[in-house]
Amino acid sequence: MSAPVQPRRTGPSVTDWQVVLSLVAAGKGVSPAGVWAAEYHVRPGLVFVPFHDAPPIESGLVWPTARQTPLGEAFAQAVAAIEVNA
Numbered sequence: 001m002s003a004p005v006q007p008r009r010t011g012p013s014v015t016d017w018q019v020v021l022s023l024v025a026a027g028k029g030v031s032p033a034g035v036w037a038a039e040y041h042v043r044p045g046l047v048f049v050p051f052h053d054a055p056p057i058e059s060g061l062v063w064p065t066a067r068q069t070p071l072g073e074a075f076a077q078a079v080a081a082i083e084v085n086a
Helices: 019-025 036-040 070-086
Strands: none
Touching: none
């Protein structure tokens, strides 16, 4: 027999990463983060615990279509080339 399903508890809605970190530090929840977060977002009361059995986090560039420029397109192509060669 399966264990009973527990209702999912949800935390507050947030709009930016700094609020996420503040809520986690205050004991209001947990959040997944890229490994870079451990280096760039060091705070008292936070610990970053790596896990190695999850799929990699994919990322990409985003910009408004109305502001697409040749320079932005060249930058995106350069980033894509680095990703392929990494």
